[in-house]
Amino acid sequence: MSKKWVSILLLQLCFFSYGSCGTVLVWPMDFSHWINLKTILEKLTEKGHGVTVLVPNVRYIIDSADSSGLNFEVFSVPFGKEEADEFLRNVLFKMIYELPNLSYWEAAWGFYETIVYFSKNVKLTCEAVVFNQTLIQKLRKAGYDVLVSDSGLPCGDLIAEMLQIPLVHSLRFTMGNVYEKYCGALPCPLSYVPVTLSQLTDKMTFMERVKNSLMSFLFDFCWYSFDKNWEQLYSEALGRPTTLCETMGKAEMWLIRTYWDFEFPRPYLPNFEFVGGLHCKPAKPLPEEMEKFVQSSGDHGIVVFSLGSMVKNLTDEKSNVIAAALAQIPQKVLWRYKGKKPATLGPNTKTYDWIPQNDLLGHPKTKAFITHGGTNGIYEAIYHGIPMVGVPMFADQPDNIAHMKAKGAAVEVNFNKMTTADLLNALKTVINDPSYKENAMRLSRIHHDQPVKPLDRAVFWIEFVMRHKGAKHLRPAAHDLTWYQYHSLDVIGFLLACVATVVFIVAKSCLFCCRKFGKTGKKQKRA
Amino acid sequence: MSKKWVSILLLQLCFFSYGSCGTVLVWPMDFSHWINLKTILEKLTEKGHGVTVLVPNVRYIIDSADSSGLNFEVFSVPFGKEEADEFLRNVLFKMIYELPNLSYWEAAWGFYETIVYFSKNVKLTCEAVVFNQTLIQKLRKAGYDVLVSDSGLPCGDLIAEMLQIPLVHSLRFTMGNVYEKYCGALPCPLSYVPVTLSQLTDKMTFMERVKNSLMSFLFDFCWYSFDKNWEQLYSEALGRPTTLCETMGKAEMWLIRTYWDFEFPRPYLPNFEFVGGLHCKPAKPLPEEMEKFVQSSGDHGIVVFSLGSMVKNLTDEKSNVIAAALAQIPQKVLWRYKGKKPATLGPNTKTYDWIPQNDLLGHPKTKAFITHGGTNGIYEAIYHGIPMVGVPMFADQPDNIAHMKAKGAAVEVNFNKMTTADLLNALKTVINDPSYKENAMRLSRIHHDQPVKPLDRAVFWIEFVMRHKGAKHLRPAAHDLTWYQYHSLDVIGFLLACVATVVFIVAKSCLFCCRKFGKTGKKQKRA
Incomplete structure (x- = not known):
């Protein structure tokens, strides 16, 4: 049976089983990230959804000629394979041989610098899509139901916003969880939630908690600088002032690539789903x-x-x-x-x-x-x-x-x-x-021993977003608050001011009474 | 087929399907609470688990003679039906006709007083179990795998602790979510999580956020007083100083009787499962x-x-x-x-x-x-x-x-x-x-449109706790922290002290240099 007929059959099956089938646009990342994401995409294809992956012409393990039923939309980037190879070699050499010889803090900063360096090529790749009007028009015309973005690095969220379609993040982590925290409103109490990359656990000594807080400050600073770095591109592409964080924060779902077998128990939100190990399967016989x-x-x-x-x-x-x-x-x-x-x-x-x-x-x-x-x-x-x-x-x-x-x-x-x-x-x-x-x-x-397998949960929520055109009922109202409202600083200030006023009035009244009665007393004494 | 044979057949089926079947002890609440909990218990029985419900001889809608396959362990309480009726009438009259005519704050306080009043009978009921050595010995001997407690009111957690078996809460809410927050470590940011009973939503004006904070203080105070109220009984029963909160906090799972169709999106923890509406089912034909x-x-x-x-x-x-x-x-x-x-x-x-x-x-x-x-x-x-x-x-x-x-x-x-x-x-x-x-x-x-139906999720986690003798991998390390550690107050204090010391040293050094160079300058001038 030809591939076309298999697709049609699957589409029919999909309509029969789920009522309707959707079209998924994908912004992937290369290397091991692709192995993980591909598992979800293949499952979506298997269920009859049309999946289109946006890939640059220069790439590594993403194979656009594979037989998995995925469609690939290939776009050109303004750098060649040799240049990319050289770039990657530099990044790897720095990370494997240079950073480990530095002190902990220098290494953390060095890792950030490497990411910024690495993101130069990601930015070029992003620009190659968002400023390519023909491609954007084509994607807009296709009317995708959802964009699934591997959001370890930016751009997928921007494309979703440009096409005005719901966004689902597939994410291992962002540095120090800053994007989950500041753009996804995920609470990360520093007393028992170790900052990612800190190598700390949920059971920390006092000094480890100090380290965790300092790491968090460091990553907050990195985040601020990284966000600024992308602000111009995002604002230009959308034609209005915006930030990377604002755009990432519009996601309907955050599919996180860990679970409680790996992760330390921590607070999370209804629109965060922990689907770690979704690519795992029983062993097949060896050669x-x-x-x-x-x-x-x-x-x-x-x-x-x-x-x-x-x-x-x-x-x-x-x-x-x-x-x-x-x-x-x-x-x-x-x-x-x-x-x-x-x-x-x-x-x-x-x-x-x-x-x-x-x-x-x-x-x-x-x-x-x-x-x-x-x-x-x-x-x-x-x-x-x-x-x-x-x-x-x-x-x-x-x-x-x-x-x-x-x-x-x-x-x-x-x-x-x-x-x-x-x-x-x-x-x-x-x-x-x-x-x-x-x-x-x-x-x-x-x-x-989970109620639903991680892969099925990931696919369920992507399908949910397609079926309901979002998942707004899972989005916390924290997104609508400023940082000082979120931390109730205005309320605390107001209540403290009220208490201070009451204390002031009571003290003044007491003083007034004391003086008055004091004077009367003196007068009486004199009399 | 007799009931005994049905039980044996189900037990066999359970072994065949799940590997092993367990025994569940239940601490229920009467009225509508029972309707909800009974649905879970019947499903557990259906799956072949042995379910024993601890019930007082004076009760209302819990029917120990029903044919649902549940076992009932009936114990005597030191008050009669008439007394209980009178007691309930008083509570209802106060809540329906008196409280609504009071101001909001008086009504909230009145509700707390009513709960304290109501808990007098609950305390007598609790004492009738925990100080009944014969009953406790019998329960201990039966070797239950888990205790499922309707924890709207205390005692189930205490019995689980006395029997040294894992505890699962089935809970709609506690007043102001104080037990979930202080004993279950559930984060409740006051800026967008309305305190239960406040009648507020997740989208609050400034004054509503002030009200939410004040309500939270009020409930915190109620909680402190309620906890104290039960401290002696808990400590006496366990033979060591303890609190209601400490015992409740040992739960493996918190099954909450709402879901995101009803609840406003809010942070939660991996050992909280929102199973609202588990009792719902398709309509049957009418008479x-x-x-x-x-x-x-x-x-x-x-x-x-x-x-x-x-x-x-x-x-x-x-x-x-x-x-x-x-x-x-x-x-x-x-x-x-x-x-x-x-x-x-x-x-x-x-x-x-x-x-x-x-x-x-x-x-x-x-x-x-x-x-x-x-x-x-x-x-x-x-x-x-x-x-x-x-x-x-x-x-x-x-x-x-x-x-x-x-x-x-x-x-x-x-x-x-x-x-x-x-x-x-x-x-x-x-x-x-x-x-x-x-x-x-x-x-x-x-x-x-959920990946797993609420009833199946509730049953899954009770079975999980039985299979694994707990669910420690879902328990946040927040439980091991003091309140000031949890809020990182010690770390903030330490970092502020460090900053203050650095500022002090720098200022002193500057002052010293200024003086020294000032003097040298003056000397030079004089020379």
Whole structure:
């Protein structure tokens, strides 16, 4: 059956099952973000909705020729692939090798600078859409029902506002949760909600709470500066003064890519839905060759090792340190590594250009997962209940691993400073200390025991927004308040003024009475 | 098949479907609260769980001889039915006829006093359980998996703590949300979250926000006094110093009897689940005689009228005012009323001792619902999309109607001051102005369009707590903080002290330099 007929059949099915099918416009992000978002989009397509993804001609893992039934609207950006490669290499080098050698505060600031640097290309990409009148007209004419935006970086919200269609964010986090907090009205009490990227947990000492507050101030400042950075573009595109925050805040739903297996319990709002791990699925059988290697591990089992889709090579020194540690464990190791084979590589370790990570993590022989700490990988480990050795490098990775450490399911190793012994000890700990497996299994049970699966919840709310042309009944009235009204500062000021007035009047009256009676007393005495 | 065999069959089914079945102990409340809670308990029984309800020998609508498969553990209280009747009459009279004639603040305080008065009997009931060693031993021996407590009034939490079993609250609200806020750590920003019973909405003027804050202070004071009132009993029963708040705060889940169709969007926590309207179901056919009367209304349709399960009689004057208004509308009216037939009763109005309220509200001929504003009735109206005329009398009824008014689905009439014209106008408005029907239908669509039905969510979380012996992963760390830590007052103090120290040192240094250079300058000048 041709693709066209499959689409028509699905559309009919959709009408039959849901009453009506919609059209979804998508503003994606590349790399691991795409893996997550694509799962939602494929499910939407499966349910008969028409999904169109806006993609630049220069991109990485977003494949516009795939057979998933998604439509791609490709637009041109004013930079080439080589330029983008160079740009990305600079960003990665800075984040992996430079920032970790700085002090904590310098690193946090450095990360912000990197994001601003990175957002230069995002801005060019954004301009290539919003100032392309032909494209905007085409999109407007298509009459989409909703725009789903991967809002780790801006622009999706702006396009939704230009097209006057409801917006749904799909988001892991923004730096320090500032956009969720200031634009989404999400309450973030600093006493028990650790600021994202702070590597703190919900149980903080006094000094940690001080650090959390200072981090929050730092990110607030970054946010102010980042928002200003985009203000002109947003205002120009909409033809009226506006801000990035104002536009992002118009979202109907915020689909957050975590859940309470990963996140520390915190206050949230009815239009925030925590759908972490929606891309996870049961393991499929491994390729024959790989299965043979896995089975050869006997009772010792295997260790799965990946540093994610962005890091393909390591320095010779680093790869030798790692391989030497792996060579000393009785487990077989499957290592996703494209670089030169390290001299210290043991016979128990095999490197692969690519591994079926989810299938390996779901294999009964798997004992541990060495991970850079990306959210997708961590969620696959949680899904299958596998303890982790975290080797975080940049972005939210150190923070993610801090979460897993706090929940007792991971041990952390410092990527820049680690020795062979460090990695070996970490591996031995998570494999031999049963508490790590128990905690990973506990998280897995929490993940699997939800009233509705995360993917179904994400799809439900996107469909809800299409069906009802929004979700206004979930939007808190906090959006209509100024910051001083939100914190009731005007009310507190008024009440204090009232109390002060009463105290003043009472005091004056007392004084008046005292004087009067004093005088009368004196007069009487004189008399 | 005997009841015993049905139970065994269900237990087998439960094991087959869910892996294991549990035993649930229940601390209920009487009247409309029971209607709501019973729906959950029957569903739990249906799924094969053993449910035992702790009930006093003196009670009202809780029927221990019903055939729902629930077990009842009846205990004796130190007061008789007549005494309880008299007590209840006093409470109702005070709330319906006395409080509404007072000023707003006096009425709020009066309501608190009534609750304290009412809680005297609740305390006696509580003591009859917690100091009954034989009963407590029996309950302990039974090894229940969870205690589900209707926590509008205290004691369920205390019994759970004594038996050392996980606790789940089923709750409409506590006065001013103080228990949710102080014992459950629920954030309630006063700028857009109206205090319960305040009759305010989420969109407040400056003076309304002042009122909201003052109401919150008042309720905080009431709470402090109410908590103190129960402290001795709780401490004595547990054999250690404790408070009602501390014990209530140990709950694993808070099942709240509202949803975003009724509630204004507000921050909440992962262990709060909004399951409003769980008792609602599709309408069943009416009794033949009633259906005939309904059909005789033709295109005009019918109006359903009930003042709830607690109010059975009205004064002659009041019933005549009401009946005269009903007589003037073209609709047929079905009025649940046990009192003397009013002289002004029109031929279009029939009174009934009892009406199948849900079936009537779900009837296609129904145009409006005259209601006292109890949550159960309001939810049935929302479920079926019926606009309301609210005649609130006491407790949360005025606040409930304020919610429905704000959402454009109700008109309010003052029970104590209403004239025939007032009621007539209100009825004409909700029937003839299409916006009321549209808004009621919008709320109905919101209610029906949820990822999981409220009843299934309530049951899911009770089962979750049984399966996992709690839900600790949803419990915010706010519970471990003191009030000043929670509000970061210690951190703010510390940071202010740091800033002050830095300013002091810099100022002193500047002063020192000025003096030194000043002196040198002077010396040079002199030289």
